[in-house]
Amino acid sequence: xxxxxxxxxxxxxxxxxxxxxxxxxxxxxxxxxxxxxxxxxxxxxxxxxxxxxxxxxxxxxxxxxxxxxxxxxxxxxxxxxxxxxxxxxxxxxxxxxxxxxxxxxxxxxx
Amino acid sequence: xxxxxxxxxxxxxxxxxxxxxxxxxxxxxxxxxxxxxxxxxxxxxxxxxxxxxxxxxxxxxxxxxxxxxxxxxxxxxxxxxxxxxxxxxxxxxxxxxxxxxxxxxxxxxxxx
Numbered sequence: 001x002x003x004x005x006x007x008x009x010x011x012x013x014x015x016x017x018x019x020x021x022x023x024x025x026x027x028x029x030x031x032x033x034x035x036x037x038x039x040x041x042x043x044x045x046x047x048x049x050x051x052x053x054x055x056x057x058x059x060x061x062x063x064x065x066x067x068x069x070x071x072x073x074x075x076x077x078x079x080x081x082x083x084x085x086x087x088x089x090x091x092x093x094x095x096x097x098x099x100x101x102x103x104x105x106x107x108x109x110x
Numbered sequence: 111x112x113x114x115x116x117x118x119x120x121x122x123x124x125x126x127x128x129x130x131x132x133x134x135x136x137x138x139x140x141x142x143x144x145x146x147x148x149x150x151x152x153x154x155x156x157x158x159x160x161x162x163x164x165x166x167x168x169x170x171x172x173x174x175x176x177x178x179x180x181x182x183x184x185x186x187x188x189x190x191x192x193x194x195x196x197x198x199x200x201x202x203x204x205x206x207x208x209x210x211x212x213x214x215x216x217x218x219x220x221x222x
Contacts, residue, residue, distance in 0.1 A: 004153070031208040040119065042112075042214035043154070043199060050208060090153055092210075097142060099201070099210050101153030 003027070006091050006102035013109050019078040021105050023091030032074035033058075033099065034066065037088040049074055081109045113137045114202050116213035123220050129187040131216050133200030136181065140202040144210070145174060145185045148197045157198070158185070190220045 007022035025032065031050050035043040035058075045058030047066040055066050063085060067075040074093075078085055086109045091102040115134045123129045131145075141162040146154035160167040160174045160183065167174050173186045187194055200213040 009151075033210070035212070040214060042116070043201075043212035045209075045211075048209060092153075094208055094210065096208065097159065098144065098156050101146075101155070103153045104151065106151070 004091055004093055004100050004102040006089075006105050008105050009103065011105060011107045013078075013081050013107065015082060015109055017078075017081045017109075019081050019107070019109075021076040021078075021089055021091070021107070023074045023076070023102055024072050025074075025093035025100070026072065027093060027095075027100065028071065029093035029095060029100075030071070031094045032068065033092040033094070034064075034074065034076045035090045035092065036060070037090055037104075043090065046076065083109050085109050112214070113140075114200055114211045114213040116198075116200055116216050118216050119214070120217040120219070123190045123218065125192055125220055125222050126189045129185075129190045129194065129218055129220065131185040131187075131198050131200075131218065133183045133185075133213055134181055135183075135202050135211075137202070137211075138181065139204055140211075142203050143174070143176060143183050144201040144203075145172075146199045146201060146212075147194075148199060148215070154199055187218075190218075192220050192222050194218060195220045 004025045033048040034046040049055045049068040065077045089105045092099040144159040145157040148154040197215045
């Protein structure tokens, strides 16, 4: 069974903290994604990666960075967390025709 | 500007009736479309897809229709069940481009 695993289900962080969200997939997919989900805005792409050490900005990259040192792992980094980054964060990996999602991380920045 | 739009944020349907969820897209380059279902506090799960070479794809109670000229697709659920209550996201991509664009979602409530 295919699997995308996010390291935390719930996180609470303070404004200004550096935050790491980790994602691991076991499907040997080249492509991995980070989305955030906000009410009324759907899933917005933050960053995606099409190979190890390769990354591209999505629609809302400001305030975020990513790291892909190994094929199976894609990390999202909030350099200095702010309250407007409170959201549900979803990691995905994809074949040519389907994206598989992790269970999501609900991040609250206080 | 959103390339995939779901203009109905919510839909309420009686159990046993048909649910129709709609989605519009603006980019004529999209050639592959997907529907995902999402329960609260879970990640989205794949439901059904359709390639642009087809205009209909069916999987059990779920059927997706694609109207390329109108840049419109719809998901039909017949008969609707209370367990179908969830948020449904429409997505579009180019095959081999591996980037998925999602709509804002429609929250479906199926009443017993």
